[in-house]
Amino acid sequence: MILRRRLRIALRNARISLGESQKDVAEALDWSPSKLLRIEAGSSNISTVDLRSLLAHYNITSSERVEELVTMARFARRQLFNSYSDVLKTQYFTYLQYETAATVIRSFQPLLIPGPLQTREYAESILKLAHRPFDTEEVIDRRLQARMERQEVLLKDDGPELFFILDEAALSRHIGGKDVMLRQLEHLLIFDGKPEVHIQVLPFGRGEHSGLFGSFIVLEFPAPEDEPIAFLEGHLDDVILREDPEDVALYMEKFWSLEGLASPAGETSTAVLATMDRIRRS
Known part of the structure; x- marks a missing residue:
């Protein structure tokens, strides 16, 4: 792409x-x-x-x-995920092509664990919740498989550098029930110390912030002539592309602002473990 x-x-x-x-x-x-x-x-x-x-x-x-x-x-004309083009929205399919070419991905999520970090059962819970009335089980299963293959592409040894900022709400909401959420949080711990994956948590105590209006992703590419691109995420894998340099700069600045508000990446495991403890006691 x-x-x-x-x-x-x-x-x-x-x-x-x-x-x-x-x-x-x-x-x-x-x-x-x-x-x-x-x-x-x-x-x-x-x-x-x-x-x-x-x-x-x-x-x-x-x-x-x-x-x-x-x-x-x-x-x-050679595109990844072609076998899923019939079950993915056009905008999301386009996004995936850009994503696979990126060398740096910056993602902010106020409510959910980001797709690349989701367990299979957490992702399945989200996809079933977001499905359309006419979607069959097969369609949902294929979307789930596409999400798992996306993880393989992004998390391979020579994959892009990934920066994630999660609002504390994304850790606290019980998606799929307590057991599924506990396994999801435990899964996040495996990324601790991985040099190519950076996860920060934005605590409730920081109050209101610019990320409350929705999730977004900024992609950066290796070639100087390929300007960064911003994507705004919505329901059912809706994405809105932003290519205008001024628009993209605003989202990049927003990400850096949220990065400054969030706790350091080195404290993420502590926040995850504390959330797991609260869930077990609830």
């Missing part, structure tokens, strides 16, 4: 440099205006033949540059 993003930005910039509108280009190539609109929006792949025609129209004739963009287009 990051390659598709890079390609569409390059094509849009080439058109703008030529001083042409999408309608002008579509008419010149005998395309429908919606075809070019989808390509530049990243909602549609572009074939090698169409790409070469487009590049010729944009006067991009350097064989090296042409082959670079053609290769980019070919690899952009």
